Amino acid sequence: xxxxxxxxxxxxxxxxxxxxxxxxxxxxxxxxxxxxxxxxxxxxxxxxxxxxxxxxxxxxxxxxxxxxxxxxxxxxxxxxxxxxxxxxxxxxxxxxxxxxxxxxxxxxxxxxxxxxxxxxxxxxxxxxxxxxxxxxxxxxxxxxxxxxxxxxxxxxxxxxxxxxxxxxxxxxxxxxxxxxxxxxxxxxxxxxxxxxxxxxxxxxxxxxxxxxxxxxxxxxxxxxxxxxxxxxxxxxxxxxxxxxxxxxxxxxxxxxxxxxxxxxxxxxxxxxxxxxxxxxxxxxxxxxxxxxxxxxxxxxxxxxxxxxxxxxxxxxxxxxxxxxxxxxxxxxxxxxxxxxxxxxxxxxxxxxxxxxxxxxxxxxxxxxxxxxxxxxxxxxxxxxxxxxxxxxxxxxxxxxxxxxxxxxxxxxxxxxxxxxxxxxxxxxxxxxxxxxxxxxxxxxxxxxxxxxxxxxxxxxxxxxxxxxxxxxxxxxxxxxxxxxxxxxxxxxxxxxxxxxxxxxxxxxxxxxxxxxxxxxxxxxxxxxxxxxxxxxxxxxxxxxxxxxxxxxxxxxxxxxxxxxxxxxxxxx
DNA sequence: CGACAGACTTAGAACACAATAT
DNA sequence: ATATTGTGTTCTAAGTCTGTCG
Numbered sequence: 001x002x003x004x005x006x007x008x009x010x011x012x013x014x015x016x017x018x019x020x021x022x023x024x025x026x027x028x029x030x031x032x033x034x035x036x037x038x039x040x041x042x043x044x045x046x047x048x049x050x051x052x053x054x055x056x057x058x059x060x061x062x063x064x065x066x067x068x069x070x071x072x073x074x075x076x077x078x079x080x081x082x083x084x085x086x087x088x089x090x091x092x093x094x095x096x097x098x099x100x101x102x103x104x105x106x107x108x109x110x111x112x113x114x115x116x117x118x119x120x121x122x123x124x125x126x127x128x129x130x131x132x133x134x135x136x137x138x139x140x141x142x143x144x145x146x147x148x149x150x151x152x153x154x155x156x157x158x159x160x161x162x163x164x165x166x167x168x169x170x171x172x173x174x175x176x177x178x179x180x181x182x183x184x185x186x187x188x189x190x191x192x193x194x195x196x197x198x199x200x201x202x203x204x205x206x207x208x209x210x211x212x213x214x215x216x217x218x219x220x221x222x223x224x225x226x227x228x229x230x231x232x233x234x235x236x237x238x239x240x241x242x243x244x245x246x247x248x249x250x251x252x253x254x255x256x257x258x259x260x261x262x263x264x265x266x267x268x269x270x271x272x273x274x275x276x277x278x279x280x281x282x283x284x285x286x287x288x289x290x291x292x293x294x295x296x297x298x299x300x301x302x303x304x305x306x307x308x309x310x311x312x313x314x315x316x317x318x319x320x321x322x323x324x325x326x327x328x329x330x331x332x333x334x335x336x337x338x339x340x341x342x343x344x345x346x347x348x349x350x351x352x353x354x355x356x357x358x359x360x361x362x363x364x365x366x367x368x369x370x371x372x373x374x375x376x377x378x379x380x381x382x383x384x385x386x387x388x389x390x391x392x393x394x395x396x397x398x399x400x401x402x403x404x405x406x407x408x409x410x411x412x413x414x415x416x417x418x419x420x421x422x423x424x425x426x427x428x429x430x431x432x433x434x435x436x437x438x439x440x441x442x443x444x445x446x447x448x449x450x451x452x453x454x455x456x457x458x459x460x461x462x463x464x465x466x467x468x469x470x471x472x473x474x475x476x477x478x479x480x481x482x483x484x485x486x487x488x489x490x491x492x493x494x495x496x497x498x499x500x501x502x503x504x505x506x507x508x509x510x511x512x513x514x515x516x517x518x519x520x521x522x523x524x525x526x527x528x529x530x531x532x533x534x535x536x537x538x539x540x541x542x543x544x545x546x547x548x549x550x551x552x553x554x555x556x557x558x559x560x561x562x563x564x565x566x567x568x569x570x571x572x
Numbered sequence: 573c574g575a576c577a578g579a580c581t582t583a584g585a586a587c588a589c590a591a592t593a594t
Numbered sequence: 595a596t597a598t599t600g601t602g603t604t605c606t607a608a609g610t611c612t613g614t615c616g
């Protein structure tokens with residue numbers, strides 16, 4: 001049901017995607033591309049470009065506090081018998097215990113991975129005893145953390161204030177750095193605390209132990225002549241380096257995927273802000289190229305080369321549907337998700353005719369964060385024909401675009417416009433959609449509230465285009481249920497009123513007097529009123545439902561060129 | 573080229589806190 | 595005053611994309 005609604009909204013949007021923008025201007029003069037041939041200067045500029053700072057000074061990361069053993073009254077039980085755990089084993093047990101009310105702990109993979117890693121932390125003796133997770137009882141541990149959270153919530157105003165001040169002190173000490181003479185806020189100045197890995201979707205590694213980060217894991221990046229951050233007493237940094245071509249202040253390798261985690265600046269910092277500005281400039285530049293690029297990929301649908309055809313169809317999807325590029329993923333390392341280039345035959349269904357349209361493509365796959373993308377969309381005939389061709393003689397698990405990689409696609413895009421990559425289309429189409437929608441929805445004479453509603457609706461249109469969804473919380477389910485109960489009650493009232501109306505009508509027919517006539521009228525009005533109320537309630541429910549699964553934050557934060565919003569504010 | 577590491581952006585969940593309804 | 599709902603912030607996972615190396 002929700003999918004159907006999303007679909008309806010998306011269908012309206014897809015049309016918007018077709019709206020032609022501003023007449024194509026010629027290539028931007030003086031763009032880097034044109035300088036490329038002039039060799040040395042460009043090379044120099046490029047190198048210059050890579051330098052991110054001249055001075056960088058900071059305090060290093062703030063480490064997660066050491067493990068605090070459980071108080072004596074809190075015990076772990078194995079097979080019904082209390083058992084005192086070694087500190088290491090106990091710490092990992094608390095990671096699991098505090099998650100007891102989370103869905104994760106019901107998942108077989110999570111449990112298996114946790115138990116496996118937990119056993120590695122146990123002493124030989126513990127390992128000898130603890131052989132089955134089913135016999136483990138963490139309920140006391142769980143209760144301890146629940147109580148602790150409740151106690152924290154119940155603190156007095158003063159105590160809360162004190163905690164807040166302490167956090168602020170920490171922020172002041174570790175949360176800022178000096179970059180080229182300016183004090184800049186750091187985004188994440190704390191190392192990630194140890195815990196159980198919470199992968200999204202069907203992640204094969206969920207439940208694995210995420211190791212505690214120690215200074216010996218951490219590489220510090222700062223300028224050579226700055227005050228080098230002090231490692232915590234008794235510890236050393238893994239390395240101190242001075243690389244001014246990168247933005248990070250500290251880094252360590254995480255123990256689940258062996259990938260690198262970074263301490264970086266806050267988005268409001270100059271460096272991050274400039275990058276965001278550049279991103280929107282690139283998207284804006286695409287405006288002048290997009291018509292030509294579109295006619296180019298349309299022409300390529302008929303190319304002799306399979307590779308070119310696949311690229312052209314993929315690009316059409318990326319442009320029209322705002323799909324992500326879709327890099328290859330190592331399987332077994334993460335959840336099975338795809339993007340455009342990694343779509344498989346099983347994700348696509350072709351309908352010669354559906355919903356009154358010809359050449360309908362049905363896409364159904366899990367994208368980033370295992371969010372489902374479901375869309376039925378009419379496509380141009382050559383696209384449809386090409387898809388038939390790409391799917392011919394392939395198994396469901398085979399790649400749809402077997403001759404295409406994100407690298408080759410981006411290489412092609414780079415040739416069409418300097419700085420163009422697949423994700424630029426998402427930024428471009430998101431921003432242009434906001435602009436178009438704002439224009440279509442806002443009226444100068446509207447109230448402020450109505451204008452804000454228009455803005456939010458435009459924002460929602462973008463979120464739907466980009467498939468930004470959120471899980472409906474349990475609180476939402478409850479409030480939805482309340483609403484449904486109300487609707488049900490109203491329905492019964494309507495049925496009752498209808499029955500009474502029928503009775504009154506029969507009465508009036510039999511008696512034919514004025515009194516029975518006025519009763520009849522009254523009943524009629526009552527029914528009408530109740531029906532109206534019912535209709536309003538179901539509209540509310542629909543609205544709530546639609547809103548609840550759309551997440552506006554991500555597009556607001558990453559995709560909408562702020563200049564569009566600012567211009568709109570000034571205008572209205 | 574293709575695999576891989578590295579760096580950076582984008583993402584939803586969880587949490588904290590404020591606004592509003594009851 | 596308290597419960598409920600909405601909103602902003604924090605956290606960190608999961609993407610994109612580039613550069614390097616064999």
